Amino acid sequence: MKSQTSLLNKTLLSHFSGTVFWLTIVFMALNIIALPVSIWIVTFDRELYPDYTIPENLLFQMSAGQIIIGMIFSAFLAMFLLNYLNDEASSDFMHSLPVKRTATLIHVLITGVTAIVVPLVITAVILLAEHMIFIPEITVTDIGKWFVYAVFTHIVIFSIAIFAGFLVNGIFLHLQLIILIMFLPLAVWSLTFAAATALYDGISSSFMEQSELVLTATFPYVAVNQLYEGINILHSLIWAVAAVAAILLAFAVYKFRRNEYVTLNFNFNWLKEILTAVTTVAGMLAIGTAVSIFIPVSAVSSIIGFGVGAVVAYLIVEMFFQKSAKIQFSWKSIVCTLIVIILFWIMFITGWTKYVNDVPAAAEVDSVYISSDYSYYTGETLDEYFKEGYLFNGDKRVIDSAVTAHQAAVEDKSFPTIYTDEETGHLEIQYKMKDGTEMIRTFQTLASDSESLKLVNQLHQNKYDMNSDFLANVKQHPDMTELWLLNDTILADVKLIDDYQAHADELLKYDPAIVNNTGRIEVNAGYKNNYESGYSSIYNKAVLEQIAASELTVEEMMYVDQSSTMYTAELSDEEMNTFINDYKKLTIDELADEYKLQNLSEDEKTEMIEQVNNLEFAPEGNKLLIYSYPEYETPEEEYPGGSAEFDFSILAIQ
Amino acid sequence: MKLAVNSVDKSFGKKKAVEQIDLSVTEGTIHGLLGSNGAGKTTLMKVLSGIYKADSGTVNYDGKNIYENPDVKSNVIFMHDIPFFFKGVTLKKMAKFYKGMYKNWSDERFIQLSAHFGIAPNKQLNQLSKGMKRQAAFILAFSARPKVMLLDEPFDGLDPIMRKQIKNIMMQDIANHGMTVVASSHNLREMEDLCDSVSIMHGGKILFHKELTDIRGTHCKLQIAFKELPEEKFFTDLNVVHQTVKGRIITCIVKGDISNLEEKVTKYNPLMYDILPLTLEEIFTYEMGELGYEISNIIVE
Numbered sequence: 001m002k003s004q005t006s007l008l009n010k011t012l013l014s015h016f017s018g019t020v021f022w023l024t025i026v027f028m029a030l031n032i033i034a035l036p037v038s039i040w041i042v043t044f045d046r047e048l049y050p051d052y053t054i055p056e057n058l059l060f061q062m063s064a065g066q067i068i069i070g071m072i073f074s075a076f077l078a079m080f081l082l083n084y085l086n087d088e089a090s091s092d093f094m095h096s097l098p099v100k101r102t103a104t105l106i107h108v109l110i111t112g113v114t115a116i117v118v119p120l121v122i123t124a125v126i127l128l129a130e131h132m133i134f135i136p137e138i139t140v141t142d143i144g145k146w147f148v149y150a151v152f153t154h155i156v157i158f159s160i161a162i163f164a165g166f167l168v169n170g171i172f173l174h175l176q177l178i179i180l181i182m183f184l185p186l187a188v189w190s191l192t193f194a195a196a197t198a199l200y201d202g203i204s205s206s207f208m209e210q211s212e213l214v215l216t217a218t219f220p221y222v223a224v225n226q227l228y229e230g231i232n233i234l235h236s237l238i239w240a241v242a243a244v245a246a247i248l249l250a251f252a253v254y255k256f257r258r259n260e261y262v263t264l265n266f267n268f269n270w271l272k273e274i275l276t277a278v279t280t281v282a283g284m285l286a287i288g289t290a291v292s293i294f295i296p297v298s299a300v301s302s303i304i305g306f307g308v309g310a311v312v313a314y315l316i317v318e319m320f321f322q323k324s325a326k327i328q329f330s331w332k333s334i335v336c337t338l339i340v341i342i343l344f345w346i347m348f349i350t351g352w353t354k355y356v357n358d359v360p361a362a363a364e365v366d367s368v369y370i371s372s373d374y375s376y377y378t379g380e381t382l383d384e385y386f387k388e389g390y391l392f393n394g395d396k397r398v399i400d401s402a403v404t405a406h407q408a409a410v411e412d413k414s415f416p417t418i419y420t421d422e423e424t425g426h427l428e429i430q431y432k433m434k435d436g437t438e439m440i441r442t443f444q445t446l447a448s449d450s451e452s453l454k455l456v457n458q459l460h461q462n463k464y465d466m467n468s469d470f471l472a473n474v475k476q477h478p479d480m481t482e483l484w485l486l487n488d489t490i491l492a493d494v495k496l497i498d499d500y501q502a503h504a505d506e507l508l509k510y511d512p513a514i515v516n517n518t519g520r521i522e523v524n525a526g527y528k529n530n531y532e533s534g535y536s537s538i539y540n541k542a543v544l545e546q547i548a549a550s551e552l553t554v555e556e557m558m559y560v561d562q563s564s565t566m567y568t569a570e571l572s573d574e575e576m577n578t579f580i581n582d583y584k585k586l587t588i589d590e591l592a593d594e595y596k597l598q599n600l601s602e603d604e605k606t607e608m609i610e611q612v613n614n615l616e617f618a619p620e621g622n623k624l625l626i627y628s629y630p631e632y633e634t635p636e637e638e639y640p641g642g643s644a645e646f647d648f649s650i651l652a653i654q
Numbered sequence: 655m656k657l658a659v660n661s662v663d664k665s666f667g668k669k670k671a672v673e674q675i676d677l678s679v680t681e682g683t684i685h686g687l688l689g690s691n692g693a694g695k696t697t698l699m700k701v702l703s704g705i706y707k708a709d710s711g712t713v714n715y716d717g718k719n720i721y722e723n724p725d726v727k728s729n730v731i732f733m734h735d736i737p738f739f740f741k742g743v744t745l746k747k748m749a750k751f752y753k754g755m756y757k758n759w760s761d762e763r764f765i766q767l768s769a770h771f772g773i774a775p776n777k778q779l780n781q782l783s784k785g786m787k788r789q790a791a792f793i794l795a796f797s798a799r800p801k802v803m804l805l806d807e808p809f810d811g812l813d814p815i816m817r818k819q820i821k822n823i824m825m826q827d828i829a830n831h832g833m834t835v836v837a838s839s840h841n842l843r844e845m846e847d848l849c850d851s852v853s854i855m856h857g858g859k860i861l862f863h864k865e866l867t868d869i870r871g872t873h874c875k876l877q878i879a880f881k882e883l884p885e886e887k888f889f890t891d892l893n894v895v896h897q898t899v900k901g902r903i904i905t906c907i908v909k910g911d912i913s914n915l916e917e918k919v920t921k922y923n924p925l926m927y928d929i930l931p932l933t934l935e936e937i938f939t940y941e942m943g944e945l946g947y948e949i950s951n952i953i954v955e
Contacts (some may be wrong), residue, residue, distance in 0.1 A: 009754065009755075010754065011750075011751055011753075011754025011755055012754075012755075014754075015740070015751060087737060089734060089738040090738060092700065092705050092732070092734055092738070093734070093738040095704070095705045096704065096705050096727070096730075096731075096732040097727065097755050098724040098725070098726075098727035098728035098756070099724055099727075099755070100722045100724060101722065103724075230919065258667070258706070258707055260706055260707075276683060347715045
């Protein structure tokens with residue numbers, strides 16, 4: 001400070017740099033381990049794996065760890081740099097110095113940004129050296145992009161953490177507030193969704209699709225997700241603006257609040273009240289939902305769970321916010337929390353009740369996916385990787401039936417988590433509306449013979465459900481890297497897709513009850529930045545040829561060799577559909593009694609396995625092989641077990 | 655530097671910590687800010703040092719406001735009642751920090767004072783005793799050669815010899831460089847032989863502000879014994895403002911022209927008498943009594 005004209009005070013810079021010096025060294029070391037060292041390890045012994053090719057975006061894919069480390073470091077950096085604000089003595093000392101508050105904060109920011117950038121520059125230089133010496137696939141452009149993105153993500157977190165530092169006094173509180181700013185919206189929404197799933201049937205099973213807004217508001221998620229999904233310019237711009245706003249707000253709070261309330265835990269009491277109330281709601285939902293799921297006795301036990309959860313959560317939150325286990329109660333805080341809890345439940349009950357009872361008018365629906373199976377699909381990638389119509393059917397008759405089934409499911413549904421033996425049905429409905437929106441509902445408390453499931457089964461009784469066939473609908477996509485059949489046992493050539501689709505119509509000739517319910521095989525497709533999974537039919541000629549060309553046998557692929565119990569059934573055409581419905585409803589013993597199934601002896605099993613290995617399937621026939629999944633044990637008499645569908649699979653054989 | 659405080663208010667929420675403070679401290683003098691715990695002394699000191707911004711009113715040094723004014727602050731050092739040092743730092747490193755902050759810093763003085771107080775420059779300050787820490791704080795403050803020192807309870811934890819030494823150094827700086835000192839304390843006797851002027855605070859307000867030389871020139875204490883107690887005229891003749899009577903011995907505070915007091919006293923044929931200067935406590939007893947405050951409620955020692 002000898003020179004009054006100097007913009008920067010070297011002593012102050014030196015002081016702040018010294019405060020975070022070793023933290024920065026640790027960050028740099030972790031950076032080097034997370035990126036240059038990890039990449040070197042991954043690409044180390046190329047001669048050992050001559051077929052291994054380095055993915056195009058390896059640097060971005062592998063930088064997730066570095067980005068996470070960097071974001072944690074940035075938060076800690078802000079915490080330690082602003083630690084002088086947390087204690088009255090240090091705050092008084094720093095503010096008695098001949099330096100303006102704004103200048104002090106500028107020095108903090110310069111130190112922080114330097115501590116972020118310098119280790120990243122060093123890491124980038126090491127990566128450049130690796131590029132020049134032994135990993136040419138990592139391009140200079142990639143390194144540049146990674147560097148800019150890493151600086152961006154770290155500075156966003158640093159800016160928000162700096163702002164948080166002006167709201168509380170105490171390094172632990174500062175840490176809590178950073179975590180709350182980053183994750184509270186996501187936590188509250190996730191717990192609200194979980195609570196709704198525990199209390200209502202008819203909630204969408206797709207959490208991610210319902211959570212786009214709140215996930216976009218969670219910067220650590222956005223930062224890591226963009227590494228895989230690609231940079232979203234709009235989201236990045238919004239966060240950049242948020243970072244600038246956070247810094248400006250930090251200056252404003254410092255200028256006008258002046259850190260004069262250093263002896264209080266929160267610089268703004270209203271902030272403490274709001275955070276206490278919202279965090280209590282989150283805790284209440286977490287405990288109440290856990291009670292509802294793990295102690296599924298009745299709705300009353302859930303209500304008690306939420307009540308106890310609210311009290312416990314409030315006490316814990318107060319302990320954290322007051323930095324003491326011996327908490328002081330404030331009527332204002334209690335009343336504020338109670339009001340927020342009451343408002344929350346009013347909105348929760350009215351909102352979710354409307355949500356689960358909402359059935360669209362058929363005229364508003366563009367296409368629909370309806371299934372009594374569990375869905376594995378993600379809506380965003382359907383258009384990209386699949387032909388139009390995959391899973392979704394725009395046929396008016398199907399839409400009408402789906403809406404009717406949906407209405408019936410709304411009327412038949414009951415309280416979830418407390419299941420009765422009859423409630424084994426599952427119904428998944430996804431609408432694509434004419435206005436471009438989507439509507440997804442999942443019902444899990446339906447009886448297997450409920451009206452809605454009958455309607456779904458009727459839809460599948462008429463013909464083979466081509467809309468749900470993975471291979472019949474998947475596109476030959478340039479990003480597809482691999483295609484696996486039968487539980488990842490056969491790595492198929494992508495030309496299988498064309499062959500399958502060429503023979504797909506043959507499936508329409510068979511009994512829909514057989515092809516829709518037996519011989520279903522899992523298909524997995526890997527893409528550069530994605531993964532898709534679905535089901536197709538083993539009865540397609542292209543699949544049979546692929547199996548025949550494989551070194552593995554069907555018994556290994558489909559675990560028939562591990563089956564302890566096998567039955568055969570010979571059914572008339574009229575019986576086939578009823579049998580399939582009963583297979584989903586009755587236990588195996590009941591099914592065996594009802595349809596006089598033949599329990600195979602060991603010799604017969606061996607013979608049958610050979611037949612299966614010879615691909616002697618016959619979807620056009622009336623004979624079925626019903627075989628147990630691996631590790632199936634015959635249940636004791638007093639515990640008859642669930643429906644046969646859970647323990648047994650079916651193949652149509654000659 | 656001359657300190658001028660005009661109508662300063664400072665509140666925290668609904669609580670008024672200091673209220674309507676007017677104070678003037680002449681350059682090169684020591685001002686004592688006295689008051690019980692919670693009187694508002696520390697808050698006022700923080701306003702004076704520019705740590706807090708006054709809600710209203712002004713704090714000027716030679717006519718310049720101190721809040722967020724590095725030029726003024728570089729000449730003003732505030733020493734907290736509990737000295738603050740960075741974690742794990744040595745006296746030498748702390749001195750380096752002060753040197754970078756205060757433009758009048760003297761390395762020579764720092765070396766002299768470190769040697770004088772016997773604190774090794776490489777010793778970690780947080781490992782020192784309370785008294786040693788305060789000595790270290792004084793070494794740093796004196797080495798910075800400020801024009802104004804604001805001291806909050808400066809002598810807490812110091813032994814009498816160390817107090818004396820520090821007071822001597824302070825006096826030297828006042829004499830040689832015209833340094834101005836404002837020292838807060840709740841201990842009247844400690845400030846007695848140090849201050850040129852004093853203020854007393856209570857409930858966030860300054861109840862009283864006087865130059866001690868003024869008081870000592872116009873007031874004195876008279877202890878006098880009579881064979882028989884004098885009539886009321888004695889008290890009015892001598893302009894007695896406060897008196898206590900024990901048997902035939904009267905102890906009183908006399909105000910006004912005390913140069914011919916002896917002449918007036920002898921007229922009443924006392925058995926014996928003694929004219930003494932007033933202690934701070936006696937001044938306050940009298941002055942605060944006049945203002946309607948009982949001194950025992952304000953200063954507890």
